[in-house]
Amino acid sequence: MGETLERLVLNGLTKKYRNQLVLDGIDLEIAEPGILALVGPNGVGKTTLLNCITNLLRPDAGSIRIMGKSNQNPKVFKELAYLQDNSVLFDYLTGYDHLKYIRDVHKLPKKRIQEVAKYVGMESYLKKKVGDYSLGMKQHLLLAISILPQPKVILLDEPLNGLDPSSAILMRKILGELANDGATILLSSHNLAEVDKLTNKVLFLKDGKLTLVDTSEHERTVYRLRVANSERAFALIQGYGEKTWSDKSLIHVETKSHHLAPILALLHEEGITVLDMDKVTSGSETLYEEIFHKGEVDV
Numbered sequence: 001m002g003e004t005l006e007r008l009v010l011n012g013l014t015k016k017y018r019n020q021l022v023l024d025g026i027d028l029e030i031a032e033p034g035i036l037a038l039v040g041p042n043g044v045g046k047t048t049l050l051n052c053i054t055n056l057l058r059p060d061a062g063s064i065r066i067m068g069k070s071n072q073n074p075k076v077f078k079e080l081a082y083l084q085d086n087s088v089l090f091d092y093l094t095g096y097d098h099l100k101y102i103r104d105v106h107k108l109p110k111k112r113i114q115e116v117a118k119y120v121g122m123e124s125y126l127k128k129k130v131g132d133y134s135l136g137m138k139q140h141l142l143l144a145i146s147i148l149p150q151p152k153v154i155l156l157d158e159p160l161n162g163l164d165p166s167s168a169i170l171m172r173k174i175l176g177e178l179a180n181d182g183a184t185i186l187l188s189s190h191n192l193a194e195v196d197k198l199t200n201k202v203l204f205l206k207d208g209k210l211t212l213v214d215t216s217e218h219e220r221t222v223y224r225l226r227v228a229n230s231e232r233a234f235a236l237i238q239g240y241g242e243k244t245w246s247d248k249s250l251i252h253v254e255t256k257s258h259h260l261a262p263i264l265a266l267l268h269e270e271g272i273t274v275l276d277m278d279k280v281t282s283g284s285e286t287l288y289e290e291i292f293h294k295g296e297v298d299v
């Protein structure tokens, strides 16, 4: 058999702290490369889940397989990387020292450090002590550490935390490229706008259970039009979108198709001028509200 298709498989994963059940028999099967976001409120168990997958925490029940091997098999660590929070870094060592350690453990070629440092944009401070790094610089180093051995499965706990816009753009580009090159990436994040830019595949963690949602299937686009004759325009376009309503002389048209062209053509034919228009697209934030605040979602 060639390379296994199995990336990450969780079977009945259960974790309790004293009497608190944090993970309640989680089943999950990820067979493909790509980016998945792990989302849920503070204290719901995201870090606990990532720590169990990487064998830093022993679950109370269940099993975890990575690239077809048990996560307790030491060989798994050639395939798996975990970007944790920056408390795992040593202030008195340089970025280079950290990377050299990983390079030696994995017996990687010498040039790999420069290659990765350049890739994540940390060449200029590679030889500085980590104690002098900013939060964003530490995030870059953590990313460099995790991708140095070219792992197939990459777990990241809040990788976008503390990044300025240009670093966040670079991080998104790198994660996208790694996924295109065949990595499976699971990242936890509280930043749902960033999540929407990275992926449509979102794992919502609630009451110890995981639900995988393709957010593109729940995406809704609402166009808001200001027109010269709103009453007449409203009567004309009612029925064109899935839902049409009027609010303070703004006509709202909700559509899944993203195509407004027939409506604009119709208004043009009837001689109605569109004075202004914008578009609001709802993504995982709306779903998050439905799941965690209203306790309802149709998935």
Ligand SMILES: Nc1ncnc2c1ncn2[C@@H]1O[C@H](COP(=O)(O)OP(=O)(O)OP(=O)(O)O)[C@@H](O)[C@H]1O
Pocket (backbone or CB within 6 Å): 017, 018, 022, 040, 041, 042, 043, 044, 045, 046, 047, 048, 049
């Ligand atoms: N070592 C521990 N002993 C006892 N309880 C713990 C321990 N670690 C975590 N917990 C509890 O387990 C729950 C899940 O914690 P966890 O850190 O996994 O959540 P999280 O989703 O990562 O939170 P955040 O988004 O705030 O980082 C919390 O209620 C936390 O208090």
